Amino acid sequence: MRIMAFDYGTKRVGIAVTDPLQIIANPLTTLHPDKLWPFLHEYMQSEVVATFVVGKPRQMDGTDSQSAEHVVGFTRRLQREFPGIPVVEIDERFTSKMATAAISQSGMNRKKRQNKETVDTLSATIILQDYLNSKSI
Structure with missing residues (x-):
């Protein structure tokens, strides 16, 4: 059984999943919101997902952001x-900045570093890893 995480945006949705043992968060894909539901229904036919984790956008003071x-x-x-x-919401503050920093340090070429889909997928992976870390405490 996997755990699936989302970095939801109105233009793109980054998706990450764990391995079946729920140990490691892996980037899966980034989709336009219109393509998300058919993708999820198809994915669920071949994989068992135990929990959905959704990044909740918040302001610096902890209140919901405009995109919430x-x-x-x-x-x-x-x-x-x-x-x-079950759906679990987790604070996603700084995940996009962390993803951008990780990508810039990864040695990817400039074109890949500027690809917003890469940032969204990596943000979902960070959200999922944060959730996994919080479960193991």
């Missing part, structure tokens, strides 16, 4: 589409 309302709608739809899978 989109994430609430996404979370509600996740719960409707897959009622048997």
